Amino acid sequence: MVLVETSLPGAPDLPETPTPPTPPGLPGLPGLRDLMRAEFAPTTVYLNTASHGLTPARTADALREAVQETVEGRIDLTRWFAVIERARARFARLVGLDPDRVALGAAVSAHVSLVAGSLPPGAEVLVADGDFSSLVNPFAMRADLKLRTAPQAELADAVRPGTALVAVSAVQSADGRIADLAAVAGAARAHGARTLVDTTQAAGWLPLDAGAFDYTVCGAYKWLLCPRGTSFLTVPGDGGDLVAAQAGWVAGERPWESCYGTVEELARSARRFDVSPAFLPYLGAERSLSLVEEAGPEAIGAHDRVLAARFRAGAAELGHRPVPGDSAIVAVPGLGGASEALKEAGVEVSVRAGNLRAAFHLYNTAEDVERLLAALPRA
Template identity: 75%
Template sequence: METTPPGLPGLPENEFASKTTYLDTASHGLLPARTVEVLHRVIRETAEGRGSMPDWLAAVERARARYARIVRVSPDRVALGTAVAPQVSLVAGALPSGAEVLGADGDFSSLLNPFAMRADLKLRTVPLEELAGAVRPGTALVAVSAVQSADGRIADLDAIAGAARDHGARTLVDTTQAVGWLPLDAGAFDHTVCGGYKWLLNPRGVSFLTVPEDGGGLVPLQAGWIAGERPWESCYGTVDELARSARRFDTAPAFLPCLGAERSLSLLEEVGPEAIGVHNRALAERFRVGAAEAGHRPVPGDSAIVAVPGLGEAAERLTEAGVRASVRAGNLRVAFHLYNTAADVDRLLAVLPRP
């Protein structure tokens, strides 16, 4: 079996404090020490009456800028929210009655369900591998996850975006299971949406929506004072002038998660998504090879997420052995991120049930 480095070069020591063999980033990422520190500090300041909203809002803007650099767009194209589904609902709400939305069978509910909730839209799904070929005249939007949550399959985003352009359709890509290890250019799509609590290592309560420079036809129905061009002058009555940037689509930030997000994103910027992706994929491949040698049949691919059909019932046994994984769609699902090492893979393989 090929060997991999014991850890990711450039990762600061003592940044993570997991007490388990943690292989469940696809459910929730570990919080870095720097993130934990700022959360403790701000909670203490708030309890003592020393919190500063202007300082917190400045940190929110730094988080926006960090995320924008990671996905290679201008910060003016990034809107902040608290979860994926509410941001997807902005895209769903902007579609005309009767519009066709094309998605992948079994994709994540937070991406598909906002469209299903509009009875006047036509939601059509096909197998992921057939998505690009299923775009047709009259398709208004193609919505797909860059990486499938259930089994780690990676969508052919170039082909999908090309087919959408050829038919005049817009694109919405859910990057929740991708950004942080799979380098991509959000500017290649009309919209992307990302929950930050997985591969971006954010506390839960932060999400990011990217929009075209013209706003992509979205209506800022959730806009409050924070979405004003001058927020502190927009606190009372209606907002006279919405932000000229994607901030017009912001919801009021959950300060603790956003302050933690700014710190977590700083770590990802330091180490680099490209290096993280190489590291994660090498560990995932080490596991695929080892699992196959043990008689299992993991879902093939080059993803940091690996699903093994027929092993869902093994998750409880793994937990008892100190290995954290998850079960999705009946599969055992493991996920490898920057804090994992080859020793983690070998520990998993050692406790994996034999067929």
């Protein structure tokens, strides 16, 4: 049977889908605009990517095809696993790593739990005040760890001798503030601490070098436009201190020979930390990641930040005080109550920690910003 003879990460007989060239020019020029028109057709002013990204047309096509294959009994696991490996490779390229350092999962909290479960009793973990629960809570669930918090802007200064791990979101979910990751990483190195960075609200628009940190985690259903149920963990080349506590058959060096009993040899790559991937989400993820690669995080980020800056300025003109910064996420404290009126006006935003939160991505336009501002009340 072919499936028994084919290794899960392999399928070398299936050529990789080529990555189309990045459209020339700066964001907003015809190449990028045409690409977005071909992939997205929102019927609202959708400014809520920080909650969930829109599904590209190419991804929807892949999902429909895969569902039909399950309906008709044309399930080809060899081909599906090959596509999933291409998704791993695409994510690796986006964050500047070799695919052997990327593990697949379904949720950020599960990845973080691996890190938390691998720490020795009594280890001190430093996190930012009010950071996202999926990053913080797995450490709190271990009563034998010392969990300490500090303001995000003071996190680097709060690292001290004895700190085992510093965990922080690259971009804060509640208000869009961008962490000084270089300072955090430098302070951690100086004190012998490891680093864990949650890139869920950053990967896709904020270019990142995952190799600058020990571990990163990313929920891919936001800025990377993947179906929910896809997440990525990056690890050091030697796996760091992680214990593959959730390893199943897909984590074996020879997965198809590891289906029964104890897995005799775990994968020699980060795949040892994989959970068995949800097929449909990952088949879609490969297509979504191809779009992000095609457009380029640098171009996407420049586009997003221009729109976000326009909204900050316009909100200030209306008498509001947005959280300052240069993030694609804009939070306006005290304006959360306006969300229902905005929804009625066809503008989709979110409310987090009492803030009205608008998130700008590659499918948004200057006209979207004006629609949002026109629907906001004056202070």
